[in-house]
Amino acid sequence: MSGRVLDEKGEGMPGVTVLIEGTSLGGSTNSDGTFSIQNVPSGSHTLVMSFVGYTTKRLPINVTAGQNTAVAGLSMSENTTLLNEAVVVGYGVQRRQDVTGSIATVQAKDFVPGQVTNPEQLVQGKIAGVNITTGGGAPGAATTIRIRGGSSLNANNDPLFVVDGVPVDKGGISGASNPLSLINPNDIESVTVLKDASALAIYGNRASNGVVLITTKRGVQGEKFTVNFSSQTSVSRPFRTYEVLGADEFRSLIQANGSASQVATLGTANTDWQDEIFRTATTLDNNISLSGNLGKVPFRVSYGNLYQEGIVITNKLKRNTGAISLSPVVLDGHLRIDVNAKGTQLENRFIDNGAIGGALFYDPTQPVRSAESQFTPFGGYYQYLTPTGVPLTLAPGNPVAALRNTNNISDVQRFIGNVQLDYKFHFLPELRANLNLATDLSRGSGSSTSSVTDFGNFNSTATNVNQNGRYSQYKQDKDMRLLEFYLAYNKQLGENTKFDVQAGYSYQDFETQGPLYLPYRFDRTTLFTLGQTQTVTGYYDPFRLISYFGRANFTVKDRYLLTATLRNDNTSRFGEDNRSGYFPAIGLGWRLKGEEFLANNTTITELKLRAGYGTTGQQEIGGPFDYLPRYVTGRSTVQYQFGVDANGNPIFVTALRPSGYNNDLKWETTTTYNVGLDWGIFDNRLSGTVDVYQRESNDLLANVFVPAGGLANQLNRNIGSLRNRGVEVALNASPVRSDDFTWDLNFNVAYNKTKITDLGPQQENFPGYLVEGIPGGTGTTVQINSVGFPNNAYYVYQQVYGENGRPLEGIYVDRNGDGTVNEQDLYRYKQRAPLATFGLSTNFAYKKFSLNAVLRANTGNYVYNSLAGNLANFANANTSTGFVGNLPVGIRDTGFRTQQVLSDYYVENGSFIRGENITLGYNVGKIFREGSNLRLTAAVQNVFLITKYKGLDPEIFNGVDNNFYPRSRTFTFGVNASF
Numbered sequence: 001m002s003g004r005v006l007d008e009k010g011e012g013m014p015g016v017t018v019l020i021e022g023t024s025l026g027g028s029t030n031s032d033g034t035f036s037i038q039n040v041p042s043g044s045h046t047l048v049m050s051f052v053g054y055t056t057k058r059l060p061i062n063v064t065a066g067q068n069t070a071v072a073g074l075s076m077s078e079n080t081t082l083l084n085e086a087v088v089v090g091y092g093v094q095r096r097q098d099v100t101g102s103i104a105t106v107q108a109k110d111f112v113p114g115q116v117t118n119p120e121q122l123v124q125g126k127i128a129g130v131n132i133t134t135g136g137g138a139p140g141a142a143t144t145i146r147i148r149g150g151s152s153l154n155a156n157n158d159p160l161f162v163v164d165g166v167p168v169d170k171g172g173i174s175g176a177s178n179p180l181s182l183i184n185p186n187d188i189e190s191v192t193v194l195k196d197a198s199a200l201a202i203y204g205n206r207a208s209n210g211v212v213l214i215t216t217k218r219g220v221q222g223e224k225f226t227v228n229f230s231s232q233t234s235v236s237r238p239f240r241t242y243e244v245l246g247a248d249e250f251r252s253l254i255q256a257n258g259s260a261s262q263v264a265t266l267g268t269a270n271t272d273w274q275d276e277i278f279r280t281a282t283t284l285d286n287n288i289s290l291s292g293n294l295g296k297v298p299f300r301v302s303y304g305n306l307y308q309e310g311i312v313i314t315n316k317l318k319r320n321t322g323a324i325s326l327s328p329v330v331l332d333g334h335l336r337i338d339v340n341a342k343g344t345q346l347e348n349r350f351i352d353n354g355a356i357g358g359a360l361f362y363d364p365t366q367p368v369r370s371a372e373s374q375f376t377p378f379g380g381y382y383q384y385l386t387p388t389g390v391p392l393t394l395a396p397g398n399p400v401a402a403l404r405n406t407n408n409i410s411d412v413q414r415f416i417g418n419v420q421l422d423y424k425f426h427f428l429p430e431l432r433a434n435l436n437l438a439t440d441l442s443r444g445s446g447s448s449t450s451s452v453t454d455f456g457n458f459n460s461t462a463t464n465v466n467q468n469g470r471y472s473q474y475k476q477d478k479d480m481r482l483l484e485f486y487l488a489y490n491k492q493l494g495e496n497t498k499f500d501v502q503a504g505y506s507y508q509d510f511e512t513q514g515p516l517y518l519p520y521r522f523d524r525t526t527l528f529t530l531g532q533t534q535t536v537t538g539y540y541d542p543f544r545l546i547s548y549f550g551r552a553n554f555t556v557k558d559r560y561l562l563t564a565t566l567r568n569d570n571t572s573r574f575g576e577d578n579r580s581g582y583f584p585a586i587g588l589g590w591r592l593k594g595e596e597f598l599a600n601n602t603t604i605t606e607l608k609l610r611a612g613y614g615t616t617g618q619q620e621i622g623g624p625f626d627y628l629p630r631y632v633t634g635r636s637t638v639q640y641q642f643g644v645d646a647n648g649n650p651i652f653v654t655a656l657r658p659s660g661y662n663n664d665l666k667w668e669t670t671t672t673y674n675v676g677l678d679w680g681i682f683d684n685r686l687s688g689t690v691d692v693y694q695r696e697s698n699d700l701l702a703n704v705f706v707p708a709g710g711l712a713n714q715l716n717r718n719i720g721s722l723r724n725r726g727v728e729v730a731l732n733a734s735p736v737r738s739d740d741f742t743w744d745l746n747f748n749v750a751y752n753k754t755k756i757t758d759l760g761p762q763q764e765n766f767p768g769y770l771v772e773g774i775p776g777g778t779g780t781t782v783q784i785n786s787v788g789f790p791n792n793a794y795y796v797y798q799q800v801y802g803e804n805g806r807p808l809e810g811i812y813v814d815r816n817g818d819g820t821v822n823e824q825d826l827y828r829y830k831q832r833a834p835l836a837t838f839g840l841s842t843n844f845a846y847k848k849f850s851l852n853a854v855l856r857a858n859t860g861n862y863v864y865n866s867l868a869g870n871l872a873n874f875a876n877a878n879t880s881t882g883f884v885g886n887l888p889v890g891i892r893d894t895g896f897r898t899q900q901v902l903s904d905y906y907v908e909n910g911s912f913i914r915g916e917n918i919t920l921g922y923n924v925g926k927i928f929r930e931g932s933n934l935r936l937t938a939a940v941q942n943v944f945l946i947t948k949y950k951g952l953d954p955e956i957f958n959g960v961d962n963n964f965y966p967r968s969r970t971f972t973f974g975v976n977a978s979f
Contacts, residue, residue, distance in 0.1 A: 027222025060876035095467030100587030101199030128748035136965030139317035147210030156620030175410030175444035197614025204567035204583030219298030236968035281309035410446030559587030585614025660712025776901035832959025835860025866962035910954030915943030
């Protein structure tokens with residue numbers, strides 16, 4: 001038999017599960033909504049069609065032997081209540097109506113479109129309370145994800161990622177800026193975020209900062225063989241660049257204010273150094289997947305190839321990914337086997353962000369290249385030299401030459417695989433046993449080569465040209481092994497009560513190690529021969545987690561809900577007395593819509609109250625042995641001579657030294673209170689959620705200074721408490737829904753306020769822990785962690801202004817009134833984290849056309865404009881000898897002669913509205929043959945930015961705008977075809 005399933009607009013629906021009720025016969029519709037089911041017995045049957053987000057439909061059919069029964073009139077409508085939707089939770093799934101925790105899911109159809117190369121970009125701006133900040137515009141740049149603000153001071157604040165049931169390593173791997181870049185977004189089916197303790201506690205040990213569950217695509221039983229191909233081509237340019245003085249203005253400034261010797265250094269060129277290091281970059285992203293059934297074994301195989309150039313010259317990334325999934329069901333449906341394997345090979349060529357700062361500072365009156373013979377040893381690039389032709393002391397290097405002469409590359413491989421067996425006992429079908437065996441293997445290696453013509457590694461005393469330059473290598477291996485087993489029992493008691501309980505065990509083992517030998521070829525002072533090795537210190541960092549967990553869910557009359565969870569974790573990071581941690585949680589739910597007084601109400605479609613309480617843990621700080629007394633390898637200067645070699649040269653042995661430790665280290669714990677409301681009206685044409693929460697973290701893990709007299713100046717300690725309070729609102733609307741035109745809208749807003757409530761016993765007048773170093777002096781910091789204030793508040797002087805509104809140089813408010821302005825007058829001013837985040841997504845569809853747009857906004861975040869604070873002063877331009885440096889345009893507003901790095905003048909409002917993405921799509925439809933489909937898309941990313949911030953970009957996680965890699969505006973054309 002065969003047929004085609006249509007949606008409310010009359011378009012084919014791909015991926016719909018179509019089954020003959022009571023049998024295993026069936027499959028999924030392909031790209032145009034068609035399906036075919038073979039070997040259906042003659043007679044009367046019921047055809048069941050199901051799809052996430054749509055009402056399951058049952059249709060009586062009659063099959064005649066020997067004929068292909070064509071079923072007409074198959075259509076599905078959206079299930080706006082979504083009550084029966086399966087929601088992924090920790091260790092299983094639940095009906096959405098039974099969920100008591102704060103959980104948000106984004107399906108593939110709702111992902112952010114466009115040139116998406118990292119998984120987290122798929123949901124940026126889509127989920128309330130999830131703030132995703134990229135570390136700049138470099139390919140594969142690190143991304144910071146904060147769920148409800150983060151729970152720690154300087155322990156790991158990243159969420160736990162679980163990929164197809166595998167909790168992966170939180171840390172990165174050498175050679176990859178962003179470990180998530182090793183996962184192909186095109187393989188992802190859905191992303192679910194667990195936010196409150198009722199949902200999180202099942203992952204107790206690393207769940208304080210939220211859990212992100214990633215489910216990848218796989219084959220479906222009975223699915224017809226399908227080939228899907230997608231290709232995207234993108235071009236990118238810097239969206240913004242730093243504003244500095246042009247060559248003519250700079251030349252005039254030096255001529256008017258500089259000495260005769262400084263004026264003499266000026267050139268005649270007119271060079272825009274940022275224009276020289278930036279370029280129009282190209283990205284090619286191609287993916288192909290095959291899915292279907294091998295006999296009765298559903299499968300999906302995919303391959304992806306990404307080539308992405310950075311907008312800074314020489315910067316690029318290449319990625320090859322492969323994935324395979326098998327999902328057979330055997331033993332008459334009692335045993336389900338899920339096999340998942342994902343492999344990635346990544347090649348990077350990095351750039352030093354200091355080259356961006358160099359392009360801002362370098363004299364714009366000098367040329368990029370020069371034909372003069374004195375520059376030949378430097379590859380013909382202009383450089384600042386002494387009369388003898390060697391690099392001028394303290395002079396900056398040509399930023400173009402610095403990029404061209406440096407080859408910083410890496411090669412990274414990652415494999416994530418698991419086999420999960422879920423067995424439903426024959427003698428007791430309500431009881432299931434689940435075994436998950438998994439591994440996560442990463443291999444990172446790389447090298448950095450500075451050529452013999454490199455200015456910064458020039459050896460003026462070299463007798464051989466190969467003694468110039470530098471070469472170094474690194475390597476890191478990371479292995480994770482996982483064994484998890486649990487039993488689950490679910491039972492219906494009478495008509496009104498059902499429950500399911502589960503209990504399990506988890507063993508997770510991590511090993512990180514580096515090499516004992518690194519090959520060198522040349523160094524500034526020593527010439528090595530090819531293949532010669534130099535002995536360096538290796539390392540081996542293992543740690544293990546052993547856990548026991550259990551959960552019970554009770555549902556009475558589909559209205560009264562209870563979820564109770566308990567996890568016991570044991571970590572090797574702490575001493576025996578502190579290893580065990582218990583993390584309980586309880587969640588309650590009341591579906592008011594099920595009560596008699598609302599059951600017949602046609603306006604209110606859904607109304608449910610939720611409340612949850614629970615505790616989660618944190619242990620991600622420092623190394624695996626910080627609680628143990630131990631000896632470590634000393635610095636290279638700590639060496640002793642032990643005899644001589646055969647040539648009479650002394651033999652030096654590096655000494656071991658005792659290391660600082662803290663035997664009292666223990667779990668940091670976070671207690672969360674959450675109250676939520678899920679609602680829907682007008683057949684859920686308008687629906688949403690509201691959550692109010694408080695999170696209290698105690699025994700904060702932090703690396704802090706300790707009193708003198710010990711083995712170290714800083715140690716990891718449990719020092720205090722932190723509190724987050726917030727409100728999250730998500731709104732979904734379908735203002736228009738007709739045959740030809742639909743309009744869907746999603747809006748979310750989250751408010752979070754953080755306050756440090758305790759930092760332990762301290763000396764009198766202790767201001768707090770200084771953090772976040774900035775340029776402009778040795779050891780200068782601009783943020784502080786203090787009791788009674790947000791974490792990472794700015795710690796600066798209050799600027800005094802003249803009658804003309806300009807800041808007065810070196811004049812600050814004497815805040816304590818003692819008649820002297822000194823460090824006692826520093827004050828806490830604003831914070832780097834946003835107080836509120838907003839996301840808006842809108843989707844229009846008219847016949848075969850579609851238009852999607854995503855906007856994001858932050859308010860209450862402040863940014864320290866380090867570029868202006870460090871460089872926007874006349875001293876920066878003309879206090880050097882033999883060269884002069886350019887200035888940011890901020891000098892026009894202040895006229896500062898010297899640096900004023902700790903003035904609150906440079907702490908600027910970083911609130912913004914960003915047009916994240918606009919995508920136009922056209923569905924061509926059938927190509928070549930029935931069952932095929934072609935879709936074309938055109939997208940623009942980073943469409944616009946509205947902000948008062950004067951610097952490059954207000955969206956900088958650490959709040960310091962210094963050598964920031966600019967984000968780009970990207971234009972993408974895409975083709976998606978299925979057969």
